[in-house]
Amino acid sequence: MGQNKRKRQDEDSEPVADVANNGSGVGVGETLSRMNAASPSESSDRNGAQSPDNAQYRNPKKKRVDGAKTKYPDLTYVDGKMQSSIRIADLQGLMLYCLADGVAPQWISVKHSGHMRKVVVLMVPGLEMGMFDGTIPLEPIETSQEEMNEKPEGADESAEDRVATDFKRWKQGLAPPDRSHLFNPRHLFPDSLPEPLQPLAKVFPHVWPVKAPGDNKYNKVHSPLQAMLLSALPKSRDDPKHKGPRAAKVERGFVVQRTPITAFIHSSMDLSDSEYPMHPAFSSTEQEKSSHAEARQRNGQTAENGWVDTNVPSLEAGDVPDAEVEKGSMTAGKEVLAVDCEMVKTEGDNFELARISIVNWSGDVVLDELVKPSRPVIDYLTAYSGMTEEGLKDVTTTIEDIQKRLLELITPRTVLIGHSLNSDLTALRLTHPFIVDTTIIYPHPRGPPLKCGLKWLTQKYLNREIQKGTQGHSSIEDARAVLDLVKLKCEKGERWGTSDASNESIFRRIGRSMKPGKTPAEGRTGAVVDWGNPERGFGSQATVAIGCRDDDAVVNGISAAVNGDETNQAIPGSGVDFVWGRLRNLEQLRGWCTRLPDANNSNESTTVAPQEEPSDGSTTTPEALKDAVARTVSDISRIHESLPPCTMFIVYTGTGDPREVTRLQAMHKMFREEYNSRKPWDELTVKWTDTEEQALKKACERAREGCGFMCVK
Incomplete structure (x- = not known):
């Protein structure tokens, strides 16, 4: 299982990473950093000075935890050379590498990963990369800030435009243009951030572009929750000469439920x-x-x-009357x-x-x-x-x-x-x-x-x-x-024959991995902390599921889950090994969700009233958005402060702004219903042309552009 995934290194040796992973990066950080050591780097560390480790960021070296000497875990990466954004699946792979049976990621290097005690993953929909570069104003825009609003070269280039540009250069015998600046993590400097975001620079060294799952061809954005909390079943050793689809696999916990045909x-x-x-x-x-x-x-x-x-x-x-139906x-x-x-x-x-x-x-x-x-x-x-x-x-x-x-x-x-x-x-x-x-x-x-x-x-x-x-x-x-x-x-x-049956809960997967040094061996534990009643959803497979009414309760719930809580006997005494939580106040304020759990009944949901739109056409004013972001950032900082040492803290937003995708998809659905009824074109209340199709394609691409942060406490 997870404790036998690789040999441990000597006390002072560098970790050797597995390159078999399908991550989206440039190779293993430690190895490639040495290969590139001969060429100077223009990157700077978080304090603005040139890094002595060839553009790698390292957390300050820590020798002791609870007074005992230890190999402190650390995250490093090679600056530059990224040709695509990391995905939510890559963040999941990083967590599984540290706690379970995952393979070493290629886009980042984890030193002493076996000494990572816990992992906390926090989803914060509503935060966007544009808040960090000034394209989404959190403060009144001044003339001196115009440079902040300039987007990086190629930021507005669609996926189709990139393919066309690459093909044109290929015909000319030229290499594709360097777009690594669009995908590399960006250093967080307090002085260059809007005031509400400045506390994040004290916790995280970088903000990473993180791409949500989806399908650009068919204009779809897939669930960022499933991307993190569902894991593909391990591949079996099939006959390499086998042709066609592999035999169906199901998770170990799949429950066979005999169902009458009337249900289908x-x-x-x-x-x-x-x-x-x-x-x-x-x-x-x-x-x-x-x-x-x-x-x-x-x-x-x-x-x-x-x-x-x-x-x-x-x-x-x-x-058919019940009396005429044979039982079963x-x-x-x-x-x-x-x-x-x-x-x-x-x-x-x-x-x-x-x-x-x-x-x-x-x-x-x-x-x-x-x-x-x-x-x-x-x-x-x-x-x-x-x-x-x-x-x-x-x-x-x-x-x-x-x-x-x-x-x-x-x-x-x-x-x-x-x-x-x-x-x-x-x-x-x-x-x-x-x-x-x-x-x-x-x-x-x-x-x-x-x-x-x-x-x-x-x-x-x-x-x-x-x-x-x-x-x-x-x-x-x-x-x-x-x-x-x-x-x-x-x-x-x-569930048979659906994607749900071919995946397994991430909590079940980490539960198969044993905690190192435990006698007798104990499986790792996990918790979900979310609004409403998480036991009905992804939390059903977790050791602990904590329902909350607001973000403040989520902060307290994560702290209790990771550290232990004497008042909650379901939580192990030393806390769980993995926690997934979600903050939703910012998402609600920005109008990104239409339904939320009912505060009076955790088994029901209520419709969220749309926000009043200000005169400038945005959903919220910069002042209201600034206050909401400040509260959310404060909650993130509080969660970080509550974490025990040797805990990896990952924050991801899930998606970018999904509202335009939702609007256009509803418009397309109405068009299809009317068009399929053979209503004359002139009588259609909604007309769907190539203009709307291209608008949906671009909105889908933007909605998949999220961001994330990571560090080791």
Whole structure:
């Protein structure tokens, strides 16, 4: 476990770091600093003098802790050469290296990491890098401060612009421009900081640009809480010759929870987002009926266009009385049919039904028919559909014949399952309200609009191959694969097949590492200190979860968790080894969150009223922001003062300002809902063009730009 991760060095030797980590930096600090020792550095230490250690920052050397001689832990790094910002995952890796089984980070060097007694990680949303360089004013701007507001060269350059610039220079035979100044940590000097931030310079030597997780291609910002508190499961030693996805892995604490299929039936919103044709049963009011009828008219999905609806008068018609449901049954009294269709391409670039296969819950074939397309075929798509001219030559069954049989087969208690079933139902010109789609219940790791392929899901979760060879797919084989995936989901529970199941709580991971020098061996402990009731979320896996009503309570809770508290028997006597906490007053003041835990009921949340906007258009005035930042910085300083020696203190903001991303995403969602209903462009209340798309892309990039601080007490 963690205590055996590497050999300990002699008392006076330098640490040798593992270079196998996938960090985002320039190499191990101690090693590279010696390699660069021959060239002078322009960097200065925190007091303004040139560093004797070639631009490394070292904490003042400390010889004793509690009167005993020890190898005091220390953080060092090489100034310059950073080509990307560190990530929240890198901060997590640093913590795991010191307390658990993590490998040595490449972007920073940790001297005597084995003597790091505790780690405290504090999330402070609302702080931004712009507060340190003056672009977000905390004080009235004077003429003499204009230089502070000048952004570093390339600060406004988007990721796409950087790629274009690099490609242009590559064609000219030039190296990419040096952008290390955008990613290097910046020294904190009290005299150059706004007054509210000056106390941070007494605690931390630098402020680091820290990038939040996300996806620029699809304009997403992922959770900074999950990035820190969830850890990827350790990689297994698979066959290096293995091709395709690896077998699914789950955390050791994964609880199998048998779940009926009714829990996975999709709502009308889920189906609308996946572009399903809407069944009339979803319309409960006259207004909804009229709206859905107009949408289907625009989409060409009416009876005049050859469409039919299954005989389900209302959603309640599909309910099964409890007396008819066998205890523990995964079907919950429903009839489950797995559907898969094959299509061919006909004149006019249309795709028409050529084969339909249906299997029941037992895997038996209920229907398997070839269908004659209504228009001449121009491409049989044999490699995918398996259809050939010879195979369809004598077929007389039409789509109308298939629709008639389906209307007899499908009842209000029938659940249709499939993979991207919206395409199959469109080919059948059929609507049904009770649907389970494997592309939804097995979401893509990067989220929608991406979808996992059926072949990939089958190989990963069922460990079998389908769709092999060049003779085309077998619709019966595909339908049975869908059926088995749904059965597996029902057996394992709702978390199965999601990213949650492939990660484990960081508290569980550090709990597997033993405390050094303890007899008998004891696992490391952790705590969550947050607003509301953290036991319901990430704190459920922690040794201690402390709920708070405000930031002052968070400060006191972190101190109690790390030092021990006689009044709280859940906290070990000497405190826990790892604490994660969050300050939220600044986040609330700036309008970054819309809901907060209810002060009167820790199990509920309340909506946060939007802040009154001042005349200059910002969310808060510089004076109000200055006071809030000063209080937050004071809380950070108080937490630092309460920490015991040999404790690493990490502060990270999570993200930058997310409000513009939230606004544009809501705008895009409204546009999609109206556009999917086939409303004419001139009648759309929201129009989404390339201008809005580029604005969202830039807002997403800005929202991922956070910052962080770290030191050893």
